[in-house]
Amino acid sequence: MNLDSKVPSGPLEDKWSKHLNDIQLVSPNNKRNHDIIVVGTGLAGGSAAASLAELGYNVKSFCIQDSARRAHSIAAQGGINAAKNYPNDGDTIWRLFYDTIKGGDYRSRESNTYRLAQISNEIIDQAVAQGVPFAREYGGLLANRSFGGAQVSRTFYARGQTGQQLLLGAYQSMMRQVHKDKIEMHTRHEMLDLVVIDGKARGIVTRDLVSGEIERWMADAVVLASGGYGNAFYLSTNAKNSNVTAAWRCHKRGAGFANPCYVQIHPTCIPVSGDYQSKLTLMSESLRNDGRVWVPEEKDDDRHPNDIPEDERYYYLEEKYPAFGNLVPRDVASRNAKIVCDEGMGVGPTGRAVYLDFRDAIEREGRQTISEKYGNLFEMYENITGDNPYEEPMRIFPAVHYTMGGLWVDYNLQSNIPGLFVAGEANFSDHGANRLGASALMQGLSDGYFIIPYTVGNYIAQQDFGDVSKDHEAFDEAAANAQGQIDKLFEVDGDRSVVDFHRELGQIMWDKVGISRSEEGLKEAIKQIQELREEFWNNVRVPGEQSNYNKYLEFAGRVADFLELGELMAKDALHRDESAGCHLREEHQSEEGEALRNDEEYSYVAAWEFQGVNGELNEELHKEDLEFDFVELKQRSYK
Amino acid sequence: MADTFTIHLKVWRQAGPNKPGKLVDYTVDNVNSHMSFLEMLDVLNEQIIAKGEEEPIEFDYDCREGICGSCNLMINGRAHGPKAMTCSCQLHMRNYSDGDTITVEPFRAKAFPVIKDLVVDRSAFDRIIESGGYVSVKTGSAPDANSIPVDKSVADTAFDYATCIGCGACVAACPNSSASLFTGAKLAHLNRLPQGEPERKKRTVAMVEQMEEEGFGDCSNYAECEAVCPKGISISAIAEMRRDYMKATFAGEEV
Numbered sequence: 026m027n028l029d030s031k032v033p034s035g036p037l038e039d040k041w042s043k044h045l046n047d048i049q050l051v052s053p054n055n056k057r058n059h060d061i062i063v064v065g066t067g068l069a070g071g072s073a074a075a076s077l078a079e080l081g082y083n084v085k086s087f088c089i090q091d092s093a094r095r096a097h098s099i100a101a102q103g104g105i106n107a108a109k110n111y112p113n114d115g116d117t118i119w120r121l122f123y124d125t126i127k128g129g130d131y132r133s134r135e136s137n138t139y140r141l142a143q144i145s146n147e148i149i150d151q152a153v154a155q156g157v158p159f160a161r162e163y164g165g166l167l168a169n170r171s172f173g174g175a176q177v178s179r180t181f182y183a184r185g186q187t188g189q190q191l192l193l194g195a196y197q198s199m200m201r202q203v204h205k206d207k208i209e210m211h212t213r214h215e216m217l218d219l220v221v222i223d224g225k226a227r228g229i230v231t232r233d234l235v236s237g238e239i240e241r242w243m244a245d246a247v248v249l250a251s252g253g254y255g256n257a258f259y260l261s262t263n264a265k266n267s268n269v270t271a272a273w274r275c276h277k278r279g280a281g282f283a284n285p286c287y288v289q290i291h292p293t294c295i296p297v298s299g300d301y302q303s304k305l306t307l308m309s310e311s312l313r314n315d316g317r318v319w320v321p322e323e324k325d326d327d328r329h330p331n332d333i334p335e336d337e338r339y340y341y342l343e344e345k346y347p348a349f350g351n352l353v354p355r356d357v358a359s360r361n362a363k364i365v366c367d368e369g370m371g372v373g374p375t376g377r378a379v380y381l382d383f384r385d386a387i388e389r390e391g392r393q394t395i396s397e398k399y400g401n402l403f404e405m406y407e408n409i410t411g412d413n414p415y416e417e418p419m420r421i422f423p424a425v426h427y428t429m430g431g432l433w434v435d436y437n438l439q440s441n442i443p444g445l446f447v448a449g450e451a452n453f454s455d456h457g458a459n460r461l462g463a464s465a466l467m468q469g470l471s472d473g474y475f476i477i478p479y480t481v482g483n484y485i486a487q488q489d490f491g492d493v494s495k496d497h498e499a500f501d502e503a504a505a506n507a508q509g510q511i512d513k514l515f516e517v518d519g520d521r522s523v524v525d526f527h528r529e530l531g532q533i534m535w536d537k538v539g540i541s542r543s544e545e546g547l548k549e550a551i552k553q554i555q556e557l558r559e560e561f562w563n564n565v566r567v568p569g570e571q572s573n574y575n576k577y578l579e580f581a582g583r584v585a586d587f588l589e590l591g592e593l594m595a596k597d598a599l600h601r602d603e604s605a606g607c608h609l610r611e612e613h614q615s616e617e618g619e620a621l622r623n624d625e626e627y628s629y630v631a632a633w634e635f636q637g638v639n640g641e642l643n644e645e646l647h648k649e650d651l652e653f654d655f656v657e658l659k660q661r662s663y664k
Numbered sequence: 665m666a667d668t669f670t671i672h673l674k675v676w677r678q679a680g681p682n683k684p685g686k687l688v689d690y691t692v693d694n695v696n697s698h699m700s701f702l703e704m705l706d707v708l709n710e711q712i713i714a715k716g717e718e719e720p721i722e723f724d725y726d727c728r729e730g731i732c733g734s735c736n737l738m739i740n741g742r743a744h745g746p747k748a749m750t751c752s753c754q755l756h757m758r759n760y761s762d763g764d765t766i767t768v769e770p771f772r773a774k775a776f777p778v779i780k781d782l783v784v785d786r787s788a789f790d791r792i793i794e795s796g797g798y799v800s801v802k803t804g805s806a807p808d809a810n811s812i813p814v815d816k817s818v819a820d821t822a823f824d825y826a827t828c829i830g831c832g833a834c835v836a837a838c839p840n841s842s843a844s845l846f847t848g849a850k851l852a853h854l855n856r857l858p859q860g861e862p863e864r865k866k867r868t869v870a871m872v873e874q875m876e877e878e879g880f881g882d883c884s885n886y887a888e889c890e891a892v893c894p895k896g897i898s899i900s901a902i903a904e905m906r907r908d909y910m911k912a913t914f915a916g917e918e919v
């Protein structure tokens with residue numbers, strides 16, 4: 026597998042502009058002769074499709090929801106970063122870059138991360154021009170707030186619905202191009218395979234989720250923006266339909282899967298309440314600007330939180346990390362919540378929760394101000410739990426939220442399969458072992474609006490596409506493959522439901538590949554996942570028919586893929602014998618429970634090459650060494 | 665611990681767009697007051713699958729956080745159920761009591777054909793946006809964000825309208841199946857911002873006309889839409905839309 030990162034030479038600040046000078050262009054008249062497939066209509070896919078269509082390419086866009094506007098990005102709450110320095114608190118592109126690299130525990134590529142920080146400012150301009158109603162100051166200028174892992178206020182937000190507003194901006198730009206017939210929109214279509222011809226990505230195979238029809242689509246390049254794989258854990262903050270299928274099927278066609286074990290656990294989610302539970306709900310990290318995190322000092326203290334006096338409360342983040350306090354990065358906050366709960370100080374019916382308390386903020390700023398800042402989140406909390414966070418502290422616990430791993434890409438966001446580009450959460454590139462808040466939206470839009478349109482053009486300009494049609498045997502094979510799996514799923518005709526398998530997989534993942542991992546646990550997980558997969562293929566029950574709308578059939582295909590990916594996640598976690606960001610190996614932590622990296626041996630991207638699955642998943646490990654020419658690798662400290 | 669109880673359901677079952685539909689009775693035991701309405705349906709579906717006699721009930725959802733607009737249930741005749749400002753996915757079973765009977769139907773409207781059971785086709789909404797619900801700005805050509813100051817109150821009001829999730833409850837609740845609240849919300853968002861000003865007339869006329877073309881009815885001020893809207897979109901959006909439409913068409917300018 027070729028892991029040439031294609032990072033341009035020269036100073037960090039100039040790499041992207043130099044690259045833009047060097048890449049080849051497709052002439053305006055020629056663009057209309059090229060078709061590009063974009064899978065996914067989230068921030069990454071939506072912005073890429075709109076921008077490519079504006080340039081003149083013919084875009085075919087696909088998503089599984091009934092409308093592009095409903096892609097999972099819609100749910101992002103807290104905000105999006107940019108290095109505008111509007112608050113005049115000393116922010117710079119370098120600082121945003123540095124915080125992101127450090128926050129990711131030095132496991133991302135320097136050049137990509139720097140570019141992200143550079144482009145961040147353009148994203149805000151773009152979104153404002155589209156009419157995205159960001160929060161404003163009384164003077165009419167944009168407002169900012171702070172997020173975990175940073176000491177400046179660089180987060181732009183639209184109340185607690187930033188993802189929604191940004192996505193609607195991208196969606197509206199897409200719909201404008203649909204109107205101009207430059208985007209052909211295919212909603213309720215699921216990509217089931219990638220078609221590779223002469224070593225290049227040339228198309229995809231989809232299933233029409235309404236009619237069940239398997240269809241073939243050809244193009245000169247495929248942009249995959251299909252989101253993350255957090256739903257491998259069953260319970261997560263992801264939308265229910267988020268899945269790994271598109272990326273996994275590309276992986277099976279030869280695309281490297283990088284750093285699958287880097288899973289972000291978000292510290293502030295509403296805790297699990299029962300085994301019927303279908304998903305977890307995030308409470309935006311921005312709440313930690315004003316909410317104070319604490320647990321009772323006494324173990325098993327079952328007094329009402331309002332009855333616990335101040336000197337019997339343990340504000341563990343403020344005590345342990347005075348410089349960042351409640352705004353420590355997510356991995357640090359999650360780990361510490363687990364520690365206090367493991368020690369018996371957890372609260373609520375399950376003991377797996379901590380308090381997030383607004384009492385002091387309400388006293389200081391008034392209920393009105395707090396409600397303006399977080400009103401919708403407070404309502405959401407009350408709706409779900411039945412408790413009123415204005416009157417008593419919220420109960421929160423960490424939950425799976427975001428996956429930093431994904432398909433391996435080079436500086437052009439191209440996978441190791443030429444013509445297959447990967448954007449947004451589906452790629453591995455910018456966040457290292459931990460993603461700071463408000464940076465996924467930034468990455469999705471940076472990839473889609475400002476990188477993919479150039480790099481895909483550069484690729485297209487250099488290819489000779491030859492005479493290929495949808496009758497090519499590679500299309501036949503991919504279509505037969507997609508159909509074959511569906512037939513196989515129905516043939517099993519067992520008696521355990523898909524959801525049941527998914528839930529069991531999720532439990533294994535959470536227990537052993539979750540907040541902290543150990544060698545022993547990971548080895549057990551691998552074995553258990555293999556057994557569960559075996560049972561799945563012997564005992565799953567898929568109801569209904571294939572030539573009709575059938576959600577459980579969709580889920581069955583996705584769970585089948587999670588059952589393979591889960592094993593790879595555990596394998597990757599096992600091989601990475603160090604702690605890095607969200608990947609905490611119990612064997613490697615300081616006395617205070619901080620992650621201990623091993624830069625000597627593990628300063629690389631682990632990219633896995635699929636070799637087959639037969640009882641066990643066979644994958645070959647390839648390494649892209651990470652070089653840090655511009656920053657010095659330091660132990661992270663937020664004290 | 666949460667109490668568990670029994671719920672009776674009458675659920676609309678329809679095998680496909682051109683198939684006849686009917687209400688079918690189900691009983692779910694072990695309903696927990698912390699469950700969401702959709703989780704209760706998941707539990708019912710697990711029961712149906714375990715029995716293996718019929719197909720599980722199809723219904724749309726994705727985020728289950730009240731933001732994507734996918735879920736669309738008519739619950740006891742009310743779009744998204746009994747609670748104000750709440751989507752079906754955010755409705756919790758603590759709002760019901762042991763032994764209640766609940767009728768569950770899809771959002772009905774001529775412009776929202778049924779796909780299966782409770783799943784309907786709302787692509788008409790996309791076509792309304794397609795006709796003009798955007799600001800025409802090319803990627804990369806935007807001026808610095810702070811060069812377009814917007815009065816905070818204008819930005820806040822624009823935001824209030826921009827929060828429409830496109831669920832279609834307004835259409836389902838309207839005796840005329842009008843999409844005026846949805847269309848009005850997008851217009852009220854974009855038309856009041858300086859960025860939206862240049863295309864204001866063109867946008868208004870195009871979207872209003874597309875709405876008619878899709879087979880949505882006229883608005884005759886029942887205000888049922890506002891009552892069910894999970895995002896509290898105000899019907900003043902409709903008044904603004906009418907005003908803007910009149911201005912744009914009376915002006916006689918080419919739009």
Ligand SMILES: Cc1cc2nc3c(=O)[nH]c(=O)nc-3n(C[C@H](O)[C@H](O)[C@H](O)COP(=O)(O)OP(=O)(O)OC[C@H]3O[C@@H](n4cnc5c(N)ncnc54)[C@H](O)[C@@H]3O)c2cc1C
Nearest residue numbers: 065066067068069089098103104216252449450463465466
């Ligand atoms: C609750 C929540 C809050 C968040 N808040 C923030 C925040 O405040 N700030 C921040 O920066 N980040 C936040 N994030 C993270 C951020 O929202 C996501 O990482 C980001 O939106 C991912 O965007 P994307 O475009 O890569 O993918 P997605 O938005 O997940 O889009 C994936 C797309 O791919 C399509 N798709 C998937 N599989 C297939 C297939 N097989 N065939 C066809 N189409 C397919 C889907 O239909 C969808 O259109 C949050 C995440 C969650 C869950």
Ligand code: SF4
Nearest residue numbers: 828829831832834893
């Ligand atoms: S206006 Fe309200 S009810 Fe209508 S689509 Fe928008 S959010 Fe739903």
Ligand code: FES
Nearest residue numbers: 728731733735753
């Ligand atoms: S499922 Fe997304 S709004 Fe209800």
